[in-house]
Amino acid sequence: MEKRIAVLPGDGIGPEVMAGCQRVLEAVVDRFNHHFVFTEGKIGGCAIDAEGTPLPDATIKLCEESDAILLGAVGGPKWDGGPSQLRPEKGLLGIRKKMGLFANLRPVTTVKSLIPASPLKEHLVNHVDLLIVRELTGGLYFGEPSGRDGDAVVDTLQYTKAEIERIVRKAFELAQVRRHKLTSVDKANVLESSKMWREIVNQVAPDYPDVEVEHQLVDSAAMQLIRYPEQFDVIVTENLFGDILSDEASMLTGSLGMLPSASLRSDAVGMYEPVHGSAPDIAGKGIANPLAMIMSAAMMLRYSFNMHKEANAMEVAVQQTLEEGYHTSDLAIEKGTVLKTSALVDKVIEQFSGNDTVAGILETYA
Ligand SMILES: NC(=O)c1ccc[n+]([C@@H]2O[C@H](COP(=O)([O-])OP(=O)(O)OC[C@H]3O[C@@H](n4cnc5c(N)ncnc54)[C@H](O)[C@@H]3O)[C@@H](O)[C@H]2O)c1
Numbered sequence: 001m002e003k004r005i006a007v008l009p010g011d012g013i014g015p016e017v018m019a020g021c022q023r024v025l026e027a028v029v030d031r032f033n034h035h036f037v038f039t040e041g042k043i044g045g046c047a048i049d050a051e052g053t054p055l056p057d058a059t060i061k062l063c064e065e066s067d068a069i070l071l072g073a074v075g076g077p078k079w080d081g082g083p084s085q086l087r088p089e090k091g092l093l094g095i096r097k098k099m100g101l102f103a104n105l106r107p108v109t110t111v112k113s114l115i116p117a118s119p120l121k122e123h124l125v126n127h128v129d130l131l132i133v134r135e136l137t138g139g140l141y142f143g144e145p146s147g148r149d150g151d152a153v154v155d156t157l158q159y160t161k162a163e164i165e166r167i168v169r170k171a172f173e174l175a176q177v178r179r180h181k182l183t184s185v186d187k188a189n190v191l192e193s194s195k196m197w198r199e200i201v202n203q204v205a206p207d208y209p210d211v212e213v214e215h216q217l218v219d220s221a222a223m224q225l226i227r228y229p230e231q232f233d234v235i236v237t238e239n240l241f242g243d244i245l246s247d248e249a250s251m252l253t254g255s256l257g258m259l260p261s262a263s264l265r266s267d268a269v270g271m272y273e274p275v276h277g278s279a280p281d282i283a284g285k286g287i288a289n290p291l292a293m294i295m296s297a298a299m300m301l302r303y304s305f306n307m308h309k310e311a312n313a314m315e316v317a318v319q320q321t322l323e324e325g326y327h328t329s330d331l332a333i334e335k336g337t338v339l340k341t342s343a344l345v346d347k348v349i350e351q352f353s354g355n356d357t358v359a360g361i362l363e364t365y366a
């Protein structure tokens with residue numbers, strides 16, 4: 001099956017993890033006779049340098065004409081301090097908005113071999129498997145007015161009922177196919193937007209009688225994620241809270257370099273982006289963890305292309321590689337082997353021929 005994939009590597013470690021991800025994808029599709037056409041576009045700092053804008057028209061056109069988008073990361077100190085329209089991050093926010101990608105799914109799953117190294121191991125032995133559903137095209141990131149007026153500064157937190165309802169319904173639907181629990185996170189003791197958010201969750205809840213609903217205030221939820229992470233199945237929350245809670249939750253897996261994400265709308269088109277950023281402190285060293293990017297591509301196979309067996313094979317390959325002790329230096333595995341980015345990608349690819357579990361998945365479905 002032919003699929004057109006827009007590839008936006010971006011800045012810093014973005015191109016490093018994207019290169020690895022594409023190699024794994026090519027290894028997977030070879031086995032299934034798919035035909036993926038990868039077309040590269042510029043976004044973020046590299047686009048500012050080349051075209052004078054973080055989101056060139058050509059990149060928007062490429063994304064609009066593609067079946068799915070892979071995004072590495074944008075930003076870095078080189079572009080800090082410029083005017084706000086010339087920030088790499090504007091390119092990322094712009095493409096999310098332009099493509100209407102309102103639902104950002106950020107799964108957090110612990111890996112067995114990483115648990116012994118965690119200070120939270122008592123909780124992680126019960127295997128944490130939660131999903132943060134972050135609203136992605138509204139809230140403080142996009143509200144107007146936003147800007148400065150002399151010594152005053154303003155950002156606006158704005159949502160419509162329709163924007164809240166569509167993300168809340170998406171989260172309920174996801175809870176229905178998981179463990180039937182939804183935690184809505186807000187700041188309803190202070191914010192009017194959160195009060196409306198909570199009302200809407202309660203209004204639509206009767207449409208999903210098989211889902212248990214609870215509300216948590218965001219400050220307490222941040223604490224609960226560390227104290228008792230097994231309590232969560234699906235968490236739904238607004239844009240900024242979701243941004244912060246997902247970086248926090250990444251530590252349950254051992255590294256920010258482990259968290260993938262899918263940015264979705266109502267049809268099959270989606271953008272797949274690791275939760276992490278351009279990691280300027282390690283960029284260019286060849287040591288970035290490519291697994292978040294690789295697992296984001298697995299989400300693309302699942303959500304945009306309906307290729308569940310291929311997605312399973314990619315995810316199992318990643319798990320097995322870690323179980324065998326191979327990892328990048330951001331993770332701590334007892335008696336493990338630290339590898340550079342491209343050597344770890346080689347190990348993941350080897351799983352497709354060498355590992356019984358992955359080979360089994362491939363054989364069963366091929
Ligand atoms: N989606 C995105 O494009 C995105 C997301 C977050 C931040 N950013 C941008 O990235 C730049 C740097 O931001 P930051 O330093 O606050 O966050 P960051 O996520 O880039 O890095 C935070 C820390 O995590 C480490 N890290 C992140 N990803 C890693 C990986 N794959 N492997 C190993 N270690 C990894 C980094 O080395 C760093 O120590 C900023 O310009 C920011 O705006 C972009």
Ligand SMILES: CC(C)[C@H](C(=O)O)[C@@H](O)C(=O)O
Pocket residue numbers: 075089092093243275277
């Ligand atoms: C770079 C930034 C705009 C972005 C966000 O806040 O959405 C990032 O932190 C993320 O989590 O994807």
Ligand SMILES: [Mg+2]
Pocket residue numbers: 243244247275
């Ligand atoms: Mg973030």
